[in-house]
Amino acid sequence: MTHTLVSFSDLRTAAYCPRKCYYQRTLPDEAREPPPEVESIRALATRYEELLEASLDDLEREPIAVSAVRYRERLASTRRRLEAAEHWERLCDPDDRAVFAVGRHCRGSVHKVLADPLEPVLISAGQPPDTGVWESQSVHAVAAAKALAWQHRVRIERAWLEYPAYGVIRSLELTTRRNAQYRRALRVVRELNGPPARTTKRSKCEPCEFAADCGVKTRTLRSLLKR
Numbered sequence: 001m002t003h004t005l006v007s008f009s010d011l012r013t014a015a016y017c018p019r020k021c022y023y024q025r026t027l028p029d030e031a032r033e034p035p036p037e038v039e040s041i042r043a044l045a046t047r048y049e050e051l052l053e054a055s056l057d058d059l060e061r062e063p064i065a066v067s068a069v070r071y072r073e074r075l076a077s078t079r080r081r082l083e084a085a086e087h088w089e090r091l092c093d094p095d096d097r098a099v100f101a102v103g104r105h106c107r108g109s110v111h112k113v114l115a116d117p118l119e120p121v122l123i124s125a126g127q128p129p130d131t132g133v134w135e136s137q138s139v140h141a142v143a144a145a146k147a148l149a150w151q152h153r154v155r156i157e158r159a160w161l162e163y164p165a166y167g168v169i170r171s172l173e174l175t176t177r178r179n180a181q182y183r184r185a186l187r188v189v190r191e192l193n194g195p196p197a198r199t200t201k202r203s204k205c206e207p208c209e210f211a212a213d214c215g216v217k218t219r220t221l222r223s224l225l226k227r
């Protein structure tokens with residue numbers, strides 16, 4: 001049986017909430033483009049050395065999510081850790097950027113591609129979890145690694161997530177668990193033919209832009225209704 005290629009964005013959303021993926025797919029392509037502020041945050045990931053040299057006043061004017069002092073400390077500590085492991089330079093000066101990868105099952109844009117070994121980097125405009133990466137981002141990263149691996153006919157064991165608004169960079173291994181999460185999301189997207197059940201993790205509904213369509217009463221909606 002042949003399948004059409006699934007987009008990275010659908011996989012990421014399906015891993016977050018299958019129902020959200022259903023709603024997202026009803027939107028026109030233009031409405032699925034990230035807002036301009038996302039691009040300006042992602043651009044920070046091309047300027048780390050410059051940001052480390054910037055004055056605190058200049059840093060405050062950047063789209064960072066923590067204070068300039070905290071940002072500088074965090075980014076400097078990220079650089080120390082990654083320099084020691086010989087990854088800093090390859091992350092700052094990747095082999096390629098904004099690569100459209102087409103794999104056997106999925107396709108989408110990879111923000112940076114590192115060489116020797118070949119590894120994908122995704123840049124998140126959001127906040128990192130306390131440790132590791134969010135599951136939806138892990139699924140996206142595995143998808144990017146699989147697409148690149150398919151194109152280049154090599155194995156890829158690791159992917160990276162950058163959170164430039166926070167000065168944080170994390171790597172993730174493509175473990176059995178992560179691969180299983182990816183396969184589950186792929187199955188969900190392929191089998192979507194009506195709105196699936198709502199997520200049981202209601203904390204995910206608070207920031208969801210489809211809460212009203214979905215019929216979930218978030219705190220924001222509840223407080224509006226009380227007025």
Ligand code: SF4
Nearest residue numbers: 017198199205208214
């Ligand atoms: S409101 Fe909650 S259940 Fe509904 S689509 Fe969004 S995340 Fe999923």
